[in-house]
Amino acid sequence: MAHTREDPRSVPTELRPYLAELVRRTRAVCGPHLVSVLAVGSLALGDYRHGRSDIDVTVVVEPSLPGSAPHDLAGTLAHPRLPCPAAGLELVVYGADFVRRPSGAAGYLLDLNTGPLLPDRADFDAARSPAFWYVIDRSVAHQTGLTLFGRPAREVVAAPDRPDLLAAIRASVREHSDGEGHLADNRVLNGCRSVVFCRTGRWLAKRAAAREAALAEEEFRPLIEAAVRSFERPRSSALPLPAAEVRTFLARVRARVDQTARSAGT
Known part of the structure; x- marks a missing residue:
């Protein structure tokens, strides 16, 4: 070896x-x-x-x-x-x-x-x-x-097949949409990573994905920037984020993932 x-x-x-x-x-x-x-x-x-x-x-x-x-x-x-x-x-x-x-x-x-x-x-x-x-x-x-x-x-380590990976991303977004046990900033930033992956086929770090997602999802830019500021703090002092906006953003992410899956014929 x-x-x-x-x-x-x-x-x-x-x-x-x-x-x-x-x-x-x-x-x-x-x-x-x-x-x-x-x-x-x-x-x-x-x-x-x-x-x-x-x-x-x-x-x-x-x-x-x-x-x-x-x-x-x-x-x-x-x-x-x-x-x-x-x-x-x-x-x-x-x-x-x-x-x-x-x-x-x-x-x-x-x-x-x-x-x-x-x-x-x-x-x-x-x-x-x-x-x-x-x-x-x-x-x-x-x-x-x-x-x-x-x-x-x-x-x-083999790369998962695309249908399996998109199904996993959809399940991840559903999990973060429920919110239980997850910090709000982490829910938003994982949503950003999912959106960017669907567009590029590459995984980015959370803050890098947030920068790209903020450009593509202009109406959610204040929420994404707030999530980044919270993420840059210790876990014990994470900032609260507007719950309704987080849910709306993750609904948009789910739609983007579903659109990618349909385009891929999965």
Whole structure:
């Protein structure tokens, strides 16, 4: 296996010791069955904000990984056993045989949420989870995943097929439209990312997507700019946004996604 790593300057200074230890512990648990450890989410898209963003990590392992290893990995990486310096760690483990092929399923071996601002969760049954989160994350990983250990993202993570990806984006927008458990600024900015992806086929960081969406959706520019200002604050001091305007904007996003799906014949 090739042991490659991206330029360490790609990783924010305050996260380097933590990610190095995360990789070390993952290697210790998975041994020769470990294929890759990839940074995804805001780290991969170049818009990590300390005190606001989560650390998103995708781990790829060989099918021969012992069945106890995902449980062991969840234990050794859980906060505060490994203190997370960010708002939280969202780590997903996939089998290499699953993730090398396009899929609209969740398909994980472990979904771990942990950290100072995240409710602890370690789930080992992918059938119980909505698939859309994982489909979108794998799309981001294939596009821009940052290699912390092992083989590069594009070699190990397949891009989802377009119909599956558009269905996942529609489900994501519905989830954010409901609003439960999501900050208002995050709902708006994820809507911006969805709109820009439908237009360009590329995932952008939230603030970059907001700039493009504000130009295309002029009537929502004040709302989008307010969401960006809120996003630039710590999570605990996010600004309130007008609930009716947020719902109206997300309804517009749903219409844009549906229009893209119709145009693609999905």
